[in-house]
Each structure stands twice: as structure tokens, then as C-alpha cells.
Amino acid sequence: MNDTKYVAYEQPGVTVDLVVFTVSGDALKVLLVQRAAEPFAGCWSIPGGFLRKNESLEEAAQRVMQEKTGVSQIYLEQLYTFGRVDRDPRARIITVAYFALIPWKNLPHPGSKKVADLGWFAVDHAPDLAFDHREILQYAVDRLRAKAGYSNIVYGLLPESFRLSDLQRMYEIICAEKLDKRNFRKRMLATGLLQETGKKDQAGAHRPAMLYRFIKKEVVFLD
Amino acid sequence: MNDTKYVAYEQPGVTVDLVVFTVSGDALKVLLVQRAAEPFAGCWSIPGGFLRKNESLEEAAQRVMQEKTGVSQIYLEQLYTFGRVDRDPRARIITVAYFALIPWKNLPHPGSKKVADLGWFAVDHAPDLAFDHREILQYAVDRLRAKAGYSNIVYGLLPESFRLSDLQRMYEIICAEKLDKRNFRKRMLATGLLQETGKKDQAGAHRPAMLYRFIKKEVVFLD
DNA sequence: CCAAAAGTGTTATTGATACACCCATGC
DNA sequence: GCATGGGTGTATCAATAACACTTTTGG
Incomplete structure (x- = not known):
């Protein structure tokens, strides 16, 4: 870094988007x-907020997450930093985008809440978005899809314990492709990342399923 | 993004490091x-500079590259954004780090130049670095090593035309492992990304080597 | 007893790895 | 003629992909 002027008023605004x-x-x-x-009043957008003086980028992202969903300590990953000159019509703003994964069941009021101005949208049917948020969303979806293929990242979308069929469903939904049950189970169990809980799920008119949990609560690259 | 205050003087400084x-x-x-x-006077650091009002992050990175090496239009990739609160003792600065690849032969005065305060260091024997630059360097090395494995990224380190043995050497140096010549050539030619130039290199007391070039001048994922 | 999801192995195909000799040139 | 790097093919092994039936439960 150079020792050019440390004049803060010349500096762009910095936000964190999630x-x-x-x-x-x-x-x-x-x-x-x-x-x-305004601008984009009434338009949907990705949640975010300004970076504060005494928090790191990661802390800002966790704070925004807490503010919007009431949930903390979840999986967060820095995605990319967007800095087009005209991306915000009011002022020069650069935004550090993060993506987060959260199990539907862990959300405070699953489905019913509809807090004020928040909404959940299927990524394939999202409305028009403000600013360059369409681009940010696309970038995040691409990254999630890619990363699902070579890591255990989907653990962030599942509750503490789950059936292998739940896990398979996550992969199928994220990557939008059907998987073979036997090969999938073989491969997953071979990673050594799963552990039987000993408990069995019982819901529905069918044979109960063994529940598993992830041994490591962090992202690991497979193979 | 929220509509909290657009007060620029509250905002951190934004730099681009390369x-x-x-x-x-x-x-x-x-x-x-x-x-x-000061701070860290006399200490080595990663080159960088403040983001200017009328340039995007990518443009700023290309400008810094031009300023330091005299080279433009090379492969640049955004790496990560670093924002620890105390990473710069003077002020709150967040830095968007990029990494760049450049063929040794394309540098203005290969080796001899030694421009003022610039130096090239083997990554395994780099000196102590200022700020959190050690962390940034480590992050970049890890990314380059990983990406070499599943993309054609090394094209950025080679001149327009090169021998297959040059290409193999790049992989071996970056990943620090020896590769089998026949398997390497088979795999590379199978990607369909290489094209014979028709010309042969002649340097040294041995059979001349066919020169190749990359068909695509962009990063492509393999397999 | 019927519907619904759970659970379980084998074979075929494909891709990855290991490995050694002859060739063209400059000196 | 010898030293130097260029160039080539095959056999083995490992990983992946394709594929169908039996089990346990609730209603």
C-alpha cells in the first residue's frame, strides 16, 4: 500500500451485502x-448495511445477518467485492458480498413470519433486483453450485441431524440434477464426514430412516 | 443495502493490493x-494504492500494475478483501487484494531493472512483510496452487508460444511436485486448449521442440 | 395388503498412473 | 560420438456410473 493521502472524505462508502x-x-x-x-423504492434487493468503524467485514456480515433473520453464528463466506463506479446512483459505494447458508427449520418463524419487508424467493424466480444485485445473486448461486460439487458445504443447510435422503435432496435441489441413491450413499459414507446418531427418524407411513450428523462443522474439500 | 447515512467521512479507506x-x-x-x-519503514510490502473516484476496482488494480511494472492488460483476478479493524495502525483501511500473473520474459527489463524500491522474491523465501501482507501473500499462493490444478491459469505465466516442457515446468514449480512427462503431455493435448504454432524452438544442443500456443486467452476450468 | 420411503452389491466403463526407449541437434 | 532435452505407447489399477429388488412402517 502507498502512503498517499489518508483523507477519509475522499473515500467511497463500504457496505456488506448478504x-x-x-x-x-x-x-x-x-x-x-x-x-x-429511493432509488429503487419498492424494488427487491439483497440485504446489507454499512460497515462500522469497530467491526471487521466478517463481523459486519454476521451483524447484518442477525438484524435481518435473528440468527447468528451461521456459515458465512466472502463471495466477491463489487466496485463499479456507477453501481449506486447516489454515491460511490463498494460492497463486499458474502453468502450465507441456513437451514429452513432454524429460521425463527418458518414460513409464517413474513417480517415486514422481507421475503424468500426461489432463485430461479426471483424478481427484478435493485442496483447490481442481480449480478451479485448470480455470482452467489454459481459459487454455491460449484462448491456443492467439491465440498461438504451443504451441511450449512441441514439441521443437526438428518436423513441421507435429506442430504441427497439438498444436492439435487442445488445442482438441479437427479442422483443415484446407492452411489450417493456410498460416496457420502466414504468421506468419513458422517456419523450415525443412533436415533431413527419416524415420520410417515414407511420404514424409519437412520439419522446422521456431520462430524466436522466446517467446510472441507472432498477428494 | 440500507439507507443509512451516506456520510463519506465516516467511511474507511479503500485500497487495492496486488x-x-x-x-x-x-x-x-x-x-x-x-x-x-512509517509505519513499517524499510519493510517489504505488497504493492498497492488507493482506489480513485472514477475507476472500478479492476481498473484500479490494472493501474497499480501499470505503475509498478510498466505492464498492462495482463491476467488479474480478485482474491479476497481484507478488513481487520487494526490492520493498518494509522486509519481504518480495507483492501481488495488481486493477484496477477506475468511471464518473466514480458517484464520490461528482465532481472536487471531493479527499479528503485522494487524486488522479486521467491515466495518460499520472502522477507517479513508489513501490515497483514504475509497473510495476503499466503492466501494468494494457496489460491494459485489450487487453481493451477483445475484450470489453465498458468497461461498467464507463459509467453505467446512455448514448449510443452516449459508448460510442465510451470506446473512443477507452482505445485512443487514432479510430473510424468508422457502423462502430462497426453492430458494437456487432450484439453484441446493447445495449438501447434508450426514453428520449432531452437536453443541448445538437442532436438528442437515444437512450440505451442493457447487457443483461449482466458481461464477455463478443466474436466 | 397397499403405499411409501429405506436400505443394500455387483458389473462395466472410464480415467489415472506407472514405466523405458529412440530421436534430433550442437559441440 | 556424446551429452542434452524432445518425443512416443501400453498395461495396470482405481474411481465412477449404471442398474433392481427386499425391508419396514402407517393406515
Whole structure:
């Protein structure tokens, strides 16, 4: 870094935007906020906020997450930093985008809440978005899809314990392709990342399923 | 993004830092600048500069590259944005780090130049670095090594035309492992990304080598 | 007893790895 | 003629992909 002027008033604004994913029903969904003020009043957008003096980028992202969903300590990953000169018509703003994964069941009021101006949208049927948020969303979806293929990242979308068929459903929904049950189970169990809980799920008129949990609560690259 | 205050003087400074790699001899090297002023005066650091009002992040990175090496239009990729609160003792600064690849032969005065306060260092023997630049460098090296494995990214380190043995050397130096010549050639030619130039290199007391070029001048994922 | 999801192995195909000799040139 | 790097093919092994039936439960 150079020692050019440390004049803060010359500096752009810095925000943190959060692409929050969940899976509910049979769709990958993203959390959006309806804007109240101009520009783009009434338009949907990705939730975000300004970086504060005494917090790191990661802390800002966790704070925004907490403010919007009431949930903390979830999986967050820095995605990309967007800095087109005219991306905000009011002022020069650069935004550090993060993406987050959260199990549908862990959300405070699953489905019913409909807090004020927040909404969950299937990523394939999202409305028009403010600013360059369409681009940010697309970037996040691409990254999630890619990363699902070579990591255990989907653990962030599942509750503490789950059936192998739940896990398979996550992969199928995220990557939008059907998988073979036997090969899938073989491969997953071979990773050594899963552990039987000993408990069995019982819901529905069929044979009960063994419940599993992830041994590591962090992203690991497979193979 | 929220509509909280657009007060620029509350905002952190934004810089762009550039981890510039090249391969020379048998080592992966990085470009460093020796700092003149405090803090960390005399200490080596990653080159960078403040983001200007009328340039995007990418443009700023290309400008810094031009300023430091005299080279433009090279492969640049955004790496990560670093924002620890105390990463700069003077003021709150967040930095968007990029990494760049450049063929040793394309540098203005290969080796001899030694422009002022610039130097090339083997990444495995880099000196202590200012600020959090050690962390940034490590992040860049990890990314380059990983990406070499599943993309054609090394094209950025080679001149327009090159021998297959040059290409193999790049992989071996970057990933620090020896590769089998026949398997390597088979795999590379199978990607369909290489094209014979028709010309042959002639340098040295041995059979001349066919020169190849990359068909695509962009990063492509393999397999 | 019927519907619905759980659970379980084998074979075929494909891709990855290991490995050694002859060739063209400059000196 | 010898030293130097260029160029080539095959056999083995490992990973992946394709594929169908039996089990346990609730109603």
C-alpha cells in the first residue's frame, strides 16, 4: 500500500451485502428485502448495511445477518467485492458480498413470519433486483453450485441431524440434477464426514430412516 | 443495502493490493516494494494504492500494475478483501487484494531493472512483510496452487508460444511436485486448449521442440 | 395388503498412473 | 560420438456410473 493521502472524505462508502440461502420445499431460496426509499423504492434487493468503524467485514456480515433473520453464528463466506463506479446512483459505494447458508427449520418463524419487508424467493424466480444485485445473486448461486460439487458445504443447510435422503435432496435441489441413491450413499459414507446418531427418524407411513450428523462443522474439500 | 447515512467521512479507506507472480529460474516469485515511510519503514510490502473516484476496482488494480511494472492488460483476478479493524495502525483501511500473473520474459527489463524500491522474491523465501501482507501473500499462493490444478491459469505465466516442457515446468514449480512427462503431455493435448504454432524452438544442443500456443486467452476450468 | 420411503452389491466403463526407449541437434 | 532435452505407447489399477429388488412402517 502507498502512503498517499489518508483523507477519509475522499473515500467511497463500504457496505456488506448478504446473499442468504435456504432450501425449503423443493427449491433453493434467497432472502430479499423490499426497499422503502429511493432509488429503487419498492424494488427487491439483497440485504446489507454499512460497515462500522469497530467491526471487521466478517463481523459486519454476521451483524447484518442477525438484524435481518435473528440468527447468528451461521456459515458465512466472502463471495466477491463489487466496485463499479456507477453501481449506486447516489454515491460511490463498494460492497463486499458474502453468502450465507441456513437451514429452513432454524429460521425463527418458518414460513409464517413474513417480517415486514422481507421475503424468500426461489432463485430461479426471483424478481427484478435493485442496483447490481442481480449480478451479485448470480455470482452467489454459481459459487454455491460449484462448491456443492467439491465440498461438504451443504451441511450449512441441514439441521443437526438428518436423513441421507435429506442430504441427497439438498444436492439435487442445488445442482438441479437427479442422483443415484446407492452411489450417493456410498460416496457420502466414504468421506468419513458422517456419523450415525443412533436415533431413527419416524415420520410417515414407511420404514424409519437412520439419522446422521456431520462430524466436522466446517467446510472441507472432498477428494 | 440500507439507507443509512451516506456520510463519506465516516467511511474507511479503500485500497487495492496486488500480488504479482512470475516464474523465473526454478522458483515462483512475487513482486514486493520496500516501504519508505512509517509505519513499517524499510519493510517489504505488497504493492498497492488507493482506489480513485472514477475507476472500478479492476481498473484500479490494472493501474497499480501499470505503475509498478510498466505492464498492462495482463491476467488479474480478485482474491479476497481484507478488513481487520487494526490492520493498518494509522486509519481504518480495507483492501481488495488481486493477484496477477506475468511471464518473466514480458517484464520490461528482465532481472536487471531493479527499479528503485522494487524486488522479486521467491515466495518460499520472502522477507517479513508489513501490515497483514504475509497473510495476503499466503492466501494468494494457496489460491494459485489450487487453481493451477483445475484450470489453465498458468497461461498467464507463459509467453505467446512455448514448449510443452516449459508448460510442465510451470506446473512443477507452482505445485512443487514432479510430473510424468508422457502423462502430462497426453492430458494437456487432450484439453484441446493447445495449438501447434508450426514453428520449432531452437536453443541448445538437442532436438528442437515444437512450440505451442493457447487457443483461449482466458481461464477455463478443466474436466 | 397397499403405499411409501429405506436400505443394500455387483458389473462395466472410464480415467489415472506407472514405466523405458529412440530421436534430433550442437559441440 | 556424446551429452542434452524432445518425443512416443501400453498395461495396470482405481474411481465412477449404471442398474433392481427386499425391508419396514402407517393406515
